[in-house]
């Protein structure tokens with residue numbers, strides 16, 4: 001049987017049972033990237049056989065059904081049983097069943113001719129290497145950068161109407177313009193006579209217009225640097241990390257490319273968790289999905305009750321899949337240490353990411369940390385602009401896992417006295433410079449005493465303890481980071497949150513696990529602890545790549561010292577900026593240690609406690 005024949009058979013066999021047919025087709029699409037007349041390999045034929053018999057027979061292995069995202073058994077041909085999966089993969093949210101939040105379609109690598117001016121400016125900045133970071137521009141003349149900026153300042157404001165109907169073109173336009181804005185700002189030598197920097201209207205106006213269409217922030221985002229920043233190396237092969245390379249880099253170096261690659265791999269690996277989550281919601285959302293014998297009938301008049309045993313088995317299976325994926329995400333995150341040098345990351349890559357508020361929300365604007373002013377954008381509109389810059393905190397897959405597992409970054413719910421005990425100050429153990437008191441990756445409480453002699457670790461610990469009574473920054477940060485995601489992904493996360501928490505939270509896996517602790521508390525906590533472990537690891541990495549490096553920056557010589565010391569040399573503005581940035585801050589100016597610790601602790605608090 002070839003694919004075409006199989007589809008015809010499905011058309012006949014599943015007439016009127018669209019949900020199941022769509023599911024089978026989806027599996028086929030995911031499992032094969034084949035031409036119509038290509039012969040099917042045996043697993044697909046088997047799959048077809050399996051599901052053609054399962055439409056009348058519910059004895060097919062439930063485990064394989066969940067793995068393939070096939071929903072629940074009896075009455076499973078009812079359309080509502082797969083409504084979640086269908087909605088998820090429908091295209092409405094721009095989420096693909098093979099690549100998740102990374103668009104499946106071949107990325108546009110160049111805009112139409114009318115926008116050649118933008119593409120040319122980007123090519124000059126990247127390929128020509130003429131536009132360098134002002135911080136590290138030892139000559140302080142930066143003549144080629146200056147010429148490049150002058151050309152941009154003189155350029156006309158282009159009308160984006162020709163791009164509006166095509167999301168792929170809009171994405172490319174956002175990518176190009178946002179990179180140009182960051183190239184422009186960070187190649188500009190600091191000017192002590194002013195506390196703001198003007199971004200010319202030739203960039204600012206179209207970027208704001210394109211961003212409105214995409215419902216995304218008008219600044220460089222995770223989407224620009226990761227989701228939309230790749231070209232396929234071999235078109236006959238699937239979209240995997242090994243088969244993509246970044247389109248645009250600030251530095252042109254492998255450290256930056258590998259950082260983006262690592263983030264992209266996390267997105268791609270996360271797709272299996274997305275599929276398992278969708279299957280879980282399919283199961284609990286269909287008629288009878290409350291896991292109680294409620295006597296409901298499905299659309300075909302069948303008894304809609306489904307076996308509670310089945311629900312619990314499937315929920316446990318789903319949690320197992322999710323935990324396994326998160327463990328893989330940690331391994332991918334850890335791999336960054338081998339392929340991205342912390343010095344290169346901190347001194348050569350990260351400075352390009354800084355947004356308008358890197359000094360912190362309450363900090364006065366300073367010439368070394370100027371506020372961005374978008375020329376040609378009205379004052380009232382300007383106030384609403386989100387200009388923080390890119391962060392992996394904008395990764396939708398991590399937000400999805402938080403929602404599914406019910407991690408409460410707002411610190412408003414499911415906190416008990418017991419939970420409080422697990423919310424500890426940022427363990428210095430999180431820092432690679434600390435001698436780890438606690439070695440257990442999965443321990444709920446990380447209450448290791450701050451015994452480290454490492455100044456970085458001490459600062460982290462002090463900062464945390466001193467601010468323990470202040471409002472935690474993670475809720476606000478995570479909410480704000482959503483505004484830097486493409487609008488369709490924001491909508492998905494909003495709807496997922498609403499969907500999980502409506503109707504007395506009957507779709508919340510946390511609630512289900514707390515109602516059935518004997519069956520689900522173990523698998524649930526395993527998934528949550530996997531996420532906590534991811535965040536522990538992430539704190540160590542942030543400490544190594546950002547906190548430690550910022551301390552080293554104070555020892556970095558001014559002009560000329562870089563070549564001999566292996567460290568880049570800094571211009572005075574960078575020194576000044578270092579001082580301005582104490583304590584170490586992340587995207588949006590949040591105090592880094594507090595922020596990451598709060599996210600990790602919110603995850604710890606999610607763990608269910610045995611009564």
Ligand code: HEM
Pocket residue numbers: 259262263266333336340345390391392393394395398535538541542545546585586587588592595596599600
């Ligand atoms: C060298 C690698 C990395 C470094 C140095 C790093 C650093 C940071 C920093 C400094 C923050 C604070 C906010 C900000 O400044 O953006 C942050 C937040 C965050 N990062 Fe990373 N990151 C790295 C890799 C990743 C990867 C690969 C992911 C996964 C996609 C990730 C996910 C997150 C998330 C979800 C947050 C929000 C806080 C949280 O949920 O715990 N990071 N990261």
